[in-house]
Amino acid sequence: MKEKIKQRAIKYFLIFLAAMLILTFASRMLYTERMPCVSCMSVSRKSISHEFEYSGTVEALKSQPVFIPEGLRVAELDVECGDRVIKNQTIMKLDMEYLHKKAAMLEKEIAEQLETASAYSNDGSTPVFTEAGLRTAEVYVKAGDSVSAGQKLLRIDSEHLSRRIADIENSLNADISTRDGYYENEDQHSADTITNSIEEKQRELDRYTEIYNNGCIVYSSAAGVVTGVLVRAGDVTSESAAVLINSDPTVCYGLAEKQERLEALRKLDETNGFIYSPSEGIITSKTVSLGELTSENAALIVSDMSGGIVFRTDVDEDSIEYISVGDKFKLKFRNGRIKKENCEVKRIYKAAEGGRYTVELAVESDDELKAGEIGVMKGSVLSEDTYDCIPLNAIEFGVSETRGEIFVAEESEGFFGKEYTAKKYSVNIRDKNNTDAGIYDLGIDPNSKIIISSSKKLYDGQKVR
Numbered sequence: 001m002k003e004k005i006k007q008r009a010i011k012y013f014l015i016f017l018a019a020m021l022i023l024t025f026a027s028r029m030l031y032t033e034r035m036p037c038v039s040c041m042s043v044s045r046k047s048i049s050h051e052f053e054y055s056g057t058v059e060a061l062k063s064q065p066v067f068i069p070e071g072l073r074v075a076e077l078d079v080e081c082g083d084r085v086i087k088n089q090t091i092m093k094l095d096m097e098y099l100h101k102k103a104a105m106l107e108k109e110i111a112e113q114l115e116t117a118s119a120y121s122n123d124g125s126t127p128v129f130t131e132a133g134l135r136t137a138e139v140y141v142k143a144g145d146s147v148s149a150g151q152k153l154l155r156i157d158s159e160h161l162s163r164r165i166a167d168i169e170n171s172l173n174a175d176i177s178t179r180d181g182y183y184e185n186e187d188q189h190s191a192d193t194i195t196n197s198i199e200e201k202q203r204e205l206d207r208y209t210e211i212y213n214n215g216c217i218v219y220s221s222a223a224g225v226v227t228g229v230l231v232r233a234g235d236v237t238s239e240s241a242a243v244l245i246n247s248d249p250t251v252c253y254g255l256a257e258k259q260e261r262l263e264a265l266r267k268l269d270e271t272n273g274f275i276y277s278p279s280e281g282i283i284t285s286k287t288v289s290l291g292e293l294t295s296e297n298a299a300l301i302v303s304d305m306s307g308g309i310v311f312r313t314d315v316d317e318d319s320i321e322y323i324s325v326g327d328k329f330k331l332k333f334r335n336g337r338i339k340k341e342n343c344e345v346k347r348i349y350k351a352a353e354g355g356r357y358t359v360e361l362a363v364e365s366d367d368e369l370k371a372g373e374i375g376v377m378k379g380s381v382l383s384e385d386t387y388d389c390i391p392l393n394a395i396e397f398g399v400s401e402t403r404g405e406i407f408v409a410e411e412s413e414g415f416f417g418k419e420y421t422a423k424k425y426s427v428n429i430r431d432k433n434n435t436d437a438g439i440y441d442l443g444i445d446p447n448s449k450i451i452i453s454s455s456k457k458l459y460d461g462q463k464v465r
Contacts, residue, residue, distance in 0.1 A: 036457075037454070038453065043447075048433055048438050052323070055376050058369050065298035066275065066298060069265060070295055072099055072268075074094060074095070076092060077288065077290045081284065081372060094273035094275070126246065130154075132239050133237065134157070135236050137216070137233060139153075139232060142229060155217055156216040161212055172201045175201065176198060179195060222245050223245075225246055280304065282371055305370070311343065311375060320357045323359060326345060330343070333369060333376075338369065343363055346360050347360040383431050390406065392433075395437055405426055406451070407458050408425060408449065410422075410448075411449075420464050422461070
């Protein structure tokens with residue numbers, strides 16, 4: 001009887017142990033099922049590969065732009081991009097009526113500006129002075145007038161001048177009488193003092209008398225062009241110059257620019273508005289249209305293919321640091337039907353557009369490509385340094401593009417064997433491309449498992465599977 005009870009107890013105990021074991025494994029399975037499932041990759045030591053793909057155009061080394069004064073209307077346009085032209089071939093014609101109208105307006109502007117003092121530079125001008133305190137009756141010249149030496153410039157008011165002369169004479173006579181009194185009283189010091197005043201007034205009287213005897217006229221002291229008239233009729237003269245004369249005058253920059261433009265319009269008038277090709281070649285650029293107005297940019301560009309061709313493309317600032325003169329790239333044209341291998345970078349320079357650089361590659365001249373064709377530059381360049389590299393998608397970036405966070409699956413021994421914990425690390429990016437990032441040394445084992453994907457959002461210290 002006791003033996004049966006003992007066997008039954010052992011049986012129930014084994015059943016209990018089996019049930020506990022099953023429940024433990026079931027609980028473990030449920031626990032691990034709730035853990036984030038991650039995939040990992042080890043750190044690799046390598047250079048970062050930078051791939052490039054930029055579109056650009058084929059351009060002739062020898063090309064001539066055709067500039068036309070801005071604001072003229074195009075009446076006829078005989079060429080399109082890609083057309084071959086010969087030297088002196090008619091390529092367009094301007095509206096002559098509109099050209100004459102623009103020239104007349106410009107002539108009027110220049111004529112009006114030449115009559116102002118601001119039209120000329122005062123450098124090298126000869127000032128013409130007259131006595132201060134005299135009223136100007138008439139001014140005979142204006143800015144821009146040509147004058148000869150001895151020519152009349154302005155006339156002083158004779159009545160005003162006569163009164164000035166009379167006032168000085170009266171004052172002078174009074175001083176002389178006073179001085180005679182000093183001599184009679186033997187006051188030599190006072191007599192000497194007033195003598196100086198008498199002599200100064202006498203000199204002033206002589207100058208005014210000379211002007212009066214000359215008909216109250218102020219004459220030019222030199223031949224040249226009047227570059228400034230500083231008094232007007234009715235003004236009272238001062239110690240400053242009344243007129244400025246320059247024997248070799250220079251106009252201000254703005255006026256000189258207008259004169260050059262007027263000269264260009266006159267040359268176009270001589271050709272009846274016809275524009276001719278400056279050389280033989282192909283039209284590779286056209287910025288004008290029939291009936292529209294010309295701009296300050298080149299209206300056309302004529303390219304001579306015989307001088308060789310290059311491929312030019314604009315590269316952004318982030319990519320230019322990886323491209324150097326001497327690097328070689330592949331070029332593709334016409335959807336890949338034409339390929340040019342190992343095209344060498346010859347020049348790199350700042351582009352007109354801010355923040356970009358123009359890269360110029362040598363292209364072998366042949367009959368396949370024409371100036372103006374669009375192509376694509378493709379290639380890759382390895383970084384000079386080698387880095388500890390991890391997949392770019394393993395990094396969680398914040399505000400900065402050079403700093404982020406990664407998770408490393410750290411291994412440990414548990415009750416049921418190996419367990420993995422997600423440990424967070426901050427990383428600084430040294431270099432990167434579209435797939436990999438080179439980071440600074442984290443001080444971890446090179447064989448560490450970098451988490452690159454997870455089925456759930458991770459946090460530091462979380463168990464993963």
